[in-house]
Amino acid sequence: MSIDIRKVTVLGTGVLGSQIAFQTAFSGFEVTAYDINDDALKAASERFTKLAAVYTGEVDGAGDGKADKTAAGITLTSDLAQAVRDADLVIEAVPEVLAIKQDTYEKLGKLAPERTIFATNSSTLLPSAMVDFTGRPDRFLALHFANQVWKFNTAEVMGTPATDPKVYRAVVDFAAAIGMVPIELHREKAGYVLNSLLVPLLNAAMDLSANGYAEPEAVDKTWRIATGAPMGPFQILDIIGLTTPYNILVNGDENGKKLAKWLQDNYIDKGKLGIASGEGFYKYSA
Numbered sequence: 268m269s270i271d272i273r274k275v276t277v278l279g280t281g282v283l284g285s286q287i288a289f290q291t292a293f294s295g296f297e298v299t300a301y302d303i304n305d306d307a308l309k310a311a312s313e314r315f316t317k318l319a320a321v322y323t324g325e326v327d328g329a330g331d332g333k334a335d336k337t338a339a340g341i342t343l344t345s346d347l348a349q350a351v352r353d354a355d356l357v358i359e360a361v362p363e364v365l366a367i368k369q370d371t372y373e374k375l376g377k378l379a380p381e382r383t384i385f386a387t388n389s390s391t392l393l394p395s396a397m398v399d400f401t402g403r404p405d406r407f408l409a410l411h412f413a414n415q416v417w418k419f420n421t422a423e424v425m426g427t428p429a430t431d432p433k434v435y436r437a438v439v440d441f442a443a444a445i446g447m448v449p450i451e452l453h454r455e456k457a458g459y460v461l462n463s464l465l466v467p468l469l470n471a472a473m474d475l476s477a478n479g480y481a482e483p484e485a486v487d488k489t490w491r492i493a494t495g496a497p498m499g500p501f502q503i504l505d506i507i508g509l510t511t512p513y514n515i516l517v518n519g520d521e522n523g524k525k526l527a528k529w530l531q532d533n534y535i536d537k538g539k540l541g542i543a544s545g546e547g548f549y550k551y552s553a
């Protein structure tokens with residue numbers, strides 16, 4: 268029997284959860300978004316309003332009030348039992364902390380119907396690290412989105428050895444149905460495809476500039492001209508925001524810590540955090 272996904276619940280309505288909920292609802296699915304309390308739900312509602320404005324400006328077919336209707340059509344709740352009681356698919360986008368994920372899956376496993384598929388959007392935790400908390404290893408996998416899902420629309424699908432191939436296929440089809448380009452991983456890999464490529468590139472770029480070999484502009488120019496890529500690594504870092512790589516590097520090895528200090532002394536402490544703050548490696552006008 269094929270698996271039918273129509274009702275989708277998103278857990279956590281922060282940066283990524285709000286985007287996943289919005290994109291799914293925009294694509295015609297029935298969406299419930301869960302967060303922990305009224306303040307978080309108020310923030311969610313504000314995020315949906317902002318996303319409606321972004322979609323109206325940037326996404327084909329979002330005009331004529333469709334994006335506003337999408338925002339209004341998402342059910343918001345802080346009651347986990349109610350959020351998941353009839354879900355075909357739950358997409359988890361709670362904070363990247365194993366203890367929070369564990370607590371979430373242990374509760375979820377008891378509250379959701381047997382048929383419900385659970386997908387984690389975790390960037391750095393392998394699904395194998397969480398599968399034992401779910402109580403349904405065959406119906407659990409990773410579905411990993413990129414920030415700004417409406418334009419950077421990859422969805423990496425990665426199961427554990429226990430994931431049922433039919434469940435995997437249903438989630439690949441779902442990703443395509445919400446306008447994503449599904450990227451199928453055959454085995455678990457920290458960083459999936461995207462970050463396995465991107466992180467070494469960004470680190471190599473920072474290494475070149477922090478050690479005085481070449482200016483960020485020269486590094487970016489090289490990458491753009493010689494490979495035909497539209498952006499260089501420092502332009503990408505400005506989009507990501509410098510605090511994310513800082514937080515990763517500062518917890519890494521000696522070289523990582525050195526790069527973190529370089530980022531901090533030359534950029535972060537000077538308020539240069541990337542596009543969001545108006546300046547990072549480059550200056551941006553509002």
Ligand code: NAD
Nearest residue numbers: 279280281282283284307360361362363388389390412414
């Ligand atoms: P975020 O901090 O913006 O949002 C987390 C949300 O979860 C908040 O709304 C918070 O109120 C809520 N929350 C806190 N505790 C909770 C709980 N116990 N149950 C349910 N909700 C809870 O985080 P984010 O950047 O959206 O990241 C969420 C997940 O998505 C992480 O696993 C992260 O690795 C992944 N991810 C993030 C990005 C990114 O660019 N930010 C990209 C891809 C994947």
